[in-house]
Structures are given as C-alpha cells and as structure tokens.
Amino acid sequence: MSEDAGSTRxxxxxxxxxxxxxxxxxxxxxxxxxRCASCLRAFTVRLITTGVQQG
Structure with missing residues (x-):
C-alpha cells in the first residue's frame, strides 16, 4: 500500500x-x-518516518 506524500493522516x-x-x-x-493547560507549554508534533522500509 502506498500513500501520496500530500495525503497523510x-x-x-x-x-x-x-x-x-x-x-x-x-x-x-x-x-x-x-497548548497544554497544565504546564502552559505550546508545542507541535511532526512525524518524520514510520520505520517501514520501501522496496
């Protein structure tokens, strides 16, 4: 199964x-x-890779 780079979930x-x-x-x-209401930090989350090798 392959996904286009622009159609990530x-x-x-x-x-x-x-x-x-x-x-x-x-x-x-x-x-x-x-933004966390408890510690008042703002952050982003970014997926770099899944570890699945394409071949």
Whole structure:
C-alpha cells in the first residue's frame, strides 16, 4: 500500500509530551500547534518516518 506524500493522516496528540497531562487544546498562533493547560507549554508534533522500509 502506498500513500501520496500530500495525503497523510494526522491525528491529534492525546497528551502533552512534556508533563503528560491530557488537557491540551489547539494553539491559536500556529496552525499545527497545541497548548497544554497544565504546564502552559505550546508545542507541535511532526512525524518524520514510520520505520517501514520501501522496496
């Protein structure tokens, strides 16, 4: 199965990568950013690779 580079499936994060809290909301200043209400950090999540080798 192959996917086009532009048709990736992006799921929202389930918890903050810094403190682990689940109270995160979209960050207004960044289209793909998230803000944690617990530790007040803003972050983005980016998938680089899946580890699956194409051949």
């Amino acid at each position: 992006n799921l929202p994060p389930f918890h903050c990568p810094y403190c682990g809290d689940e109270d995160i909301t979209p960050y207004e200043d960044s289209p793909d950013g998230w």
